[in-house]
Amino acid sequence: MANLHQQTIAVHGGYSPKNGEPRVMPIVQSTTFKYESSDQMANLFALTEAGYFYTRLANPTVDTEAARIVELEGGVAGFCTSSGQAASFYSIFNIASAGDHIISSSNIYGGTYNLFAATFKRMGIDFTFVNPAASLEDLAKEIRPNTKAVFGETLANPALSVLDIEKFAKLAHDAGLPLIVDNTFPTPYLCQPIKHGADIVIHSTTKYLDGHGTSVGGVVVDSGNFDWAAHADKFPGLTTPDPTYNNIIYTDTFGSAAYALKGIVQLLRDLGSSQSPFNAYLTLNGMTTLGLRMERHSSNALAVAEFLEAHPKVKAVNYPGLSSSHCHDLAHKYLPKGCSGVLTFEIDSDAAGPSKLQDALKVIAIATHVADAKSCILHPARTTHAQLSPDALAEAGVSPTQLRLSVGIEDVRDLIADLEQALSHI
Ligand SMILES: *Cc1c(COP(=O)(O)O)cnc(C)c1O
Numbered sequence: 001m002a003n004l005h006q007q008t009i010a011v012h013g014g015y016s017p018k019n020g021e022p023r024v025m026p027i028v029q030s031t032t033f034k035y036e037s038s039d040q041m042a043n044l045f046a047l048t049e050a051g052y053f054y055t056r057l058a059n060p061t062v063d064t065e066a067a068r069i070v071e072l073e074g075g076v077a078g079f080c081t082s083s084g085q086a087a088s089f090y091s092i093f094n095i096a097s098a099g100d101h102i103i104s105s106s107n108i109y110g111g112t113y114n115l116f117a118a119t120f121k122r123m124g125i126d127f128t129f130v131n132p133a134a135s136l137e138d139l140a141k142e143i144r145p146n147t148k149a150v151f152g153e154t155l156a157n158p159a160l161s162v163l164d165i166e167k168f169a170k171l172a173h174d175a176g177l178p179l180i181v182d183n184t185f186p187t188p189y190l191c192q193p194i195k196h197g198a199d200i201v202i203h204s205t206t207k208y209l210d211g212h213g214t215s216v217g218g219v220v221v222d223s224g225n226f227d228w229a230a231h232a233d234k235f236p237g238l239t240t241p242d243p244t245y246n247n248i249i250y251t252d253t254f255g256s257a258a259y260a261l262k263g264i265v266q267l268l269r270d271l272g273s274s275q276s277p278f279n280a281y282l283t284l285n286g287m288t289t290l291g292l293r294m295e296r297h298s299s300n301a302l303a304v305a306e307f308l309e310a311h312p313k314v315k316a317v318n319y320p321g322l323s324s325s326h327c328h329d330l331a332h333k334y335l336p337k338g339c340s341g342v343l344t345f346e347i348d349s350d351a352a353g354p355s356k357l358q359d360a361l362k363v364i365a366i367a368t369h370v371a372d373a374k375s376c377i378l379h380p381a382r383t384t385h386a387q388l389s390p391d392a393l394a395e396a397g398v399s400p401t402q403l404r405l406s407v408g409i410e411d412v413r414d415l416i417a418d419l420e421q422a423l424s425h426i
Contacts, residue, residue: 006072006189007291014067015284027281028060046246047253047265057268061277065284069209069219072188072290073201076224077260079268080217080280084184084204086273087218088112091180091202094220094263095235096148098124103142103149103171105132105163107156109204110384112182116151136167143175148234150177154193155185155340157370158380158404159397160318162330169197176231178259184208185340185371189294196334199226200259207371208340210286211293215279220263224256238262293373293409298338300415301407307416308345313423315401319343341407342370346399353426354379354403360422363414364405375408375415 004012015025033052035041043049052058062080070078081087088111092102104116106129116127128142132152150172152163165181172179178199183191187208193201203209205217229251232239238258241247245265250258268274298321305319317324320331321339331339347353358366358377367376368383378384381400385393393400407415 009068009071010189010290011288013069013071014064025061025064025281025284027277029277030059031055047248055277056272056274057264059274059277059280061284062275062280065205065217065275065280065287066219068284068287069188069203069205070221072192073183073221074188074192074194074223075201075221075260077257078219078221079260079264080205080219080275081268082218082273082275083216084182084202084206084218085111085115087202087204087220088115088182090263090267090271090273091200091220092116092120092125092149092151094259094267095178095237096125097237099146100124101126101128101144101147102151103128103130103139103147105152105156105168106130107132107159107161107163108151108153108182109157109184112153132161132163132168136171139167139171140174143171143177147175147177149180151180151182153182153184154191154334155320157185157342158344158384160320160327160342160344162320162327162334164330165193165196165198165334169199172199173197176234178226185342186335187290187294187340189291190298190337190340191334194221194223194225199223205283208294208297209290210283211290211372212282212286213369213372213374214286215282217275217279217283220260222257222260222263226259228258242266294340295338296409297341297407300409300412301339301341301343303412304405304407304415304419305343305345307419308343311420311423313348313426314345315348316346317343318345340371342404343407344402344404346402347423347426349401349426351400354401355382356425357403357422360425361418362421363410363418364422370404370406372406373409375410376406378404380404 044051044053066078066080152168169179180200181193181198183201184204184207201221203219228235228238238250250262254261302321305317305322308314309317320327364375364377380398385398
């Protein structure tokens with residue numbers, strides 16, 4: 001059936017069992033797949049016939065997960081990876097090589113920043129980090145002849161700023177470049193970046209897509225909208241023969257799914273970082289409740305943000321759903337169904353206050369993770385950002401008494417009561 005709604009796709013997407021087949025997509029825990037004829041096996045390797053032959057490239061359970069996320073995002077094809085970091089890496093490396101340049105929003109996940117600023121640099125791929133609030137005109141000045149893509153995060157972790165996807169899509173498309181968006185925090189339930197012009201969407205499925213804190217994973221989704229052949233000189237990897245694959249030209253052979261298929265048959269083949277069938281199985285089961293969870297995460301986080309904002313011991317709260325947020329207008333446009341579950345707040349205390357508050361919490365746990373069913377809290381100045389000098393902390397927008405709270409799907413009355421009793425200790 002066409003035009004199904006997001007929560008229906010979250011339950012059924014990518015899998016329609018036939019008569020007598022399992023209702024739940026099973027874990028196909030097999031590295032290999034058997035064939036009757038040597039011709040058929042040769043055809044699979046030559047990519048002239050479709051089918052599974054080795055789980056590093058494709059596996060039925062993992063493919064079901066990818067297909068469900070592709071459907072939720074409104075893309076044409078995609079593939080899962082072993083982690084969100086691998087998805088970020090592949091999304092860039094699929095179209096950039098030594099000597100190339102990428103423009104990225106500076107409001108991105110810390111792990112992505114390290115990957116871009118340090119590891120890609122060692123491979124000869126340079127990044128320019130831009131202030132996402134800058135004007136289109138100023139952003140366009142950063143584009144170089146060797147720029148290959150523009151990158152941003154829908155709802156940045158942990159800055160919680162909302163990306164103006166349409167502005168970034170225009171920046172990219174005016175220069176003949178694709179826009180890659182990390183949509184981890186909203187999930188496709190709260191935002192579909194492709195509808196706003198993104199060409200490639202990636203996720204750390206580790207977060208809300210799994211949603212239960214069980215499985216590290218990632219995914220790359222191809223919208224099918226970017227015309228690689230129209231900019232053939234910029235993307236020779238997609239538009240000229242690949243000698244490692246019978247000289248196929250990806251855009252000729254796979255049409256609008258060229259980017260995704262190149263990622264599978266070339267990058268997954270050569271670099272690995274495939275997702276395990278077991279993690280895919282757990283992520284598929286987690287995704288079944290995606291809509292219910294994202295609605296509850298969003299309503300709980302808004303209620304907690306409002307409670308904290310009114311509390312005398314709280315100096316500031318950063319949550320795009322609050323009308324006081326500097327991103328409220330962008331949130332209204334891109335996140336109309338809710339702003340997901342993560343917020344940060346700053347308490348009015350000495351440097352010891354955040355520790356006292358955390359140690360007093362009973363329901364909300366101290367944990368590094370974010371974005372799953374169970375509420376958790378972290379003090380960036382003593383953990384993720386502990387190696388930064390006071391000046392660098394200020395530059396990163398992290399105050400010494402700031403806390404990051406990932407609001408789970410518990411009864412919000414218990415979360416507020418827990419914060420209230422813990423705040424009384426400072
Ligand atoms: C966690 C995270 C990643 C990295 O994902 P892993 O699955 O931990 O490798 C990338 N982007 C964002 C926005 C994240 O929150």
